[in-house]
Amino acid sequence: MRDFFFNASAMEIMLSGLVFFFCMYFLFCLLNIAFSSRIFPAFKKGRVLDARPIDNHQLQREIGLSLVTITIFGLGVIFPWGLLQLGWAQLAENPSLLQITIEIILLFFWNELHFYISHRLLHTPWLRRFHKVHHQSMTTTPWTTYSFHPIESMMLGSVLILPMLVHEFSVQALFSVPVFSFMINQIGHANYDWFPESQFFLFQGARRHQQHHEKIHGNFGFALDWLDRWLKTDLSEKNNQR
Numbered sequence: 006m007r008d009f010f011f012n013a014s015a016m017e018i019m020l021s022g023l024v025f026f027f028c029m030y031f032l033f034c035l036l037n038i039a040f041s042s043r044i045f046p047a048f049k050k051g052r053v054l055d056a057r058p059i060d061n062h063q064l065q066r067e068i069g070l071s072l073v074t075i076t077i078f079g080l081g082v083i084f085p086w087g088l089l090q091l092g093w094a095q096l097a098e099n100p101s102l103l104q105i106t107i108e109i110i111l112l113f114f115w116n117e118l119h120f121y122i123s124h125r126l127l128h129t130p131w132l133r134r135f136h137k138v139h140h141q142s143m144t145t146t147p148w149t150t151y152s153f154h155p156i157e158s159m160m161l162g163s164v165l166i167l168p169m170l171v172h173e174f175s176v177q178a179l180f181s182v183p184v185f186s187f188m189i190n191q192i193g194h195a196n197y198d199w200f201p202e203s204q205f206f207l208f209q210g211a212r213r214h215q216q217h218h219e220k221i222h223g224n225f226g227f228a229l230d231w232l233d234r235w236l237k238t239d240l241s242e243k244n245n246q247r
């Protein structure tokens with residue numbers, strides 16, 4: 006994978022990016038729907054988080070916007086690739102499993118920070134008009150996952166640029182970021198609490214993001230709540246104060 010990333014032409018890298026994001030989006034949205042709308046309800050497991058119906062054109066709008074995001078993310082692979090071609094970034098050679106694991110953990114926390122900062126900026130008066138596109142989905146669906154204005158897609162898609170400039174990451178760790186980020190986002194927009202008793206951070210994160218779509222003014226974090234708690238934007242604490 007490292008050699009491919011280094012040696013591919015610009016056209017090959019962008020085409021691979023498009024195919025990758027397109028397949029990941031449609032495959033996992035369909036799986037998510039199968040589990041949250043069919044399999045779990047059939048076994049009376051879990052519960053719907055927000056029972057309000059979605060608006061008439063929501064799915065059409067979400068899939069249309071997601072196709073634009075897929076195009077931006079897919080073609081955007083040219084930027085990390087370009088950093089390598091320019092010699093501004095390097096990829097680790099023969100990384101050990103330990104190195105890959107530590108890098109994935111570091112990138113996980115960086116992704117949390119990058120998302121929180123981007124998301125709070127998107128809620129400021131200057132950028133709110135772009136983010137309201139995502140918030141048109143009051144009741145979320147798996148298709149909401151990539152339903153962004155192009156400006157928001159570019160902001161979120163820039164997550165790897167800074168880390169690559171300061172450290173030689175393994176290609177595996179870099180590749181893990183869009184994958185785990187997408188999975189967490191899928192769980193967060195499923196509008197389904199798979200395991201209501203579970204305090205596992207992924208399911209708590211999903212409940213928190215659903216609350217964010219419902220109440221807007223808080224829960225800006227991604228999978229974890231530490232930044233929301235630290236910066237006093239946690240909705241459960243705000244509700245308790247009332």
Ligand SMILES: [Zn+2]
Nearest residue numbers: 124128136217
């Ligand atoms: Zn928001």
Ligand SMILES: [Zn+2]
Nearest residue numbers: 139194214218
């Ligand atoms: Zn959302």
